[in-house]
Amino acid sequence: MIRRKIIPIVEGYGEERAVPCLLQRWLRHRKFHKYFEIPDLAINAKSCGRLKAGYDKVRHIGIEHYIIAALRNKPDAILVVIDADDECINRGHGNGLGPELLARAKTVAPNVPLAVVVANREYEAWFLASLTSIRAAGLLPNTTRLQFQGPMNPEDPRDCKGLITKLMGCRYEATVHQLELTRGLTFSPKAQYRSPSYGKLLRDLERITHEARRKPTE
Numbered sequence: 001m002i003r004r005k006i007i008p009i010v011e012g013y014g015e016e017r018a019v020p021c022l023l024q025r026w027l028r029h030r031k032f033h034k035y036f037e038i039p040d041l042a043i044n045a046k047s048c049g050r051l052k053a054g055y056d057k058v059r060h061i062g063i064e065h066y067i068i069a070a071l072r073n074k075p076d077a078i079l080v081v082i083d084a085d086d087e088c089i090n091r092g093h094g095n096g097l098g099p100e101l102l103a104r105a106k107t108v109a110p111n112v113p114l115a116v117v118v119a120n121r122e123y124e125a126w127f128l129a130s131l132t133s134i135r136a137a138g139l140l141p142n143t144t145r146l147q148f149q150g151p152m153n154p155e156d157p158r159d160c161k162g163l164i165t166k167l168m169g170c171r172y173e174a175t176v177h178q179l180e181l182t183r184g185l186t187f188s189p190k191a192q193y194r195s196p197s198y199g200k201l202l203r204d205l206e207r208i209t210h211e212a213r214r215k216p217t218e
Contacts (some may be wrong), residue, residue, distance in 0.1 A: 001034065001035070002039055002202050003034075003035060003036060003037045004035060004037070004076035004077065004212045004213065005037050005038075005039075005073065005074065005075050005076050005077075006023060006036055006037075006038055006075065006076065006077045006079060006209070006210075006212070007039065007043065007070040007075040007077075007078050007079075008020055008038070008041060008043070008078075008079045008080075008081065009043045009044075009045065009051075009063075009067070009070060009078065009079070009080045009081070010024060010042040010043070010044055010045065010080075010081050010082070011044075011045050011046075011048040011050075011067045011081070011082050011083060012044065012045075012046070012048075012174065013044060013046075013174070013175045014046070014123070014143055014174025014177075014178035014179070015042060015044075015081060015123060015174075015178065016041055016042050016044045017040070017042075017178075017179045018123070018178040018179045018184075019040060019042050019079075019081050020038045020039060020040055020041065021179055021182050021183065022182050022185060023079070023205070024038050024040045025136055025182075026185070026202065026205055027187070027189060027209075028145055029187050030206075030209075032209055034044035035209075035213065036076075036209065036212075039073075039155060042081075043069055043070055044067055046053070048082050048083055048085070049197065050062075051063050051080070051101070052065065052082075052097070052101070053080055055104070055116075056124060057168070061180065062104070063101050063104050063105050063116075064104055064105070064107065065104045066080075067080075067108050067109050067114075068109075068218075070098075070109075071108075071112070072166065075112060076112070076113070076131065076212040076215060077112065077113040077114070077115075077211065077212040078105070078112055078113070078114050078115075078208075078209065079095070079115050079117065079204070079206040080101065080105065080114075080115070080116040080124070080214070081102070081117050081118070081119065081201070082116070082119070083119050083122045083123060084095075084097065084116075084118045084119060084121045084122075084197070085121055085122070086121045086158070088161060089185050093123075095204060096118070097118050098116045099116075100159045100175065101116045102114060102115070102116040102117075102170050103172035103184040105215055111205070113203050113208040113212050113215070114208070115204035115205070115207065115208050117197065117200055117201045117204055119197050119198075120155045120162045120195070120196070120197040121157075121158060121160065122161065123178065124160035124163075124164050124174075124178075125154040125155050125157075125195055125197070125198075126185060126195055126197075126198045126201075127159045127160070127164055127181050127185070128152065128154035128157075128163065128164075128194075128195070129154040129192075129194040129195035129198055130184065130185045130186045130191045131167075132186075133184050133185065133188070134181055134184035134185070135160035135184075136148070136184075137183065137184035139180060139181055139183065139184045139202075140167050140168060140181075140184075141167070141168070141169060144166065144167050144168075146163055146166065146167065149192070150173065153194070154194050154195045155195055155196065155197065159209075161174070162167070164177075164196060165179070173174055173196040179192045187202060
């Protein structure tokens with residue numbers, strides 16, 4: 001059986017291991033794990049700025065540079081995950097970061113299934129959308145609760161990492177804890193509803209895996 005290869009590209013060291021883990025878990029959840037392989041480490045741009053910067057092949061920056069690096073591994077699909085922080089809010093409606101980066105990525109990989117997912121506002125918002133599942137997995141204590149007026153929208157807080165710190169009872173370090181907490185993420189419709197950017201990630205994974213399996217092998 002030929003296994004298709006998905007190459008993830010991320011902005012930092014925490015996501016370098018966490019995103020491959022997330023993809024591997026989702027593939028197993030969808031029973032696609034026999035058909036796809038994921039590297040243990042994502043391609044790490046080492047900052048969101050290096051992904052968003054204008055393409056400069058001399059300085060090795062710009063999403064185009066990292067897509068070209070992924071192409072050296074002969075991928076059947078490529079996934080880029082980046083944090084929005086405040087940029088999507090500042091850009092306003094109709095000027096999204098994700099569509100802009102995706103259009104740039106397609107200029108250097110027009111024939112490879114591509115997805116760019118912008119976590120709103122941080123990857124850690126996806127943990128907040130999956131708190132019940134993460135607690136059930138024993139990865140967060142059940143005793144600590146966050147106090148909000150009304151229902152919590154995981155994508156509203158600016159400092160999701162700080163909220164995770166409060167829930168953990170110790171300082172959250174992405175390079176230490178991001179992989180561990182990713183193992184507790186749920187793929188439920190409720191989590192996708194609570195975090196639309198997480199829902200987009202899962203829809204994009206459905207799309208690119210479908211497109212990758214439809215492509216003829218070389």
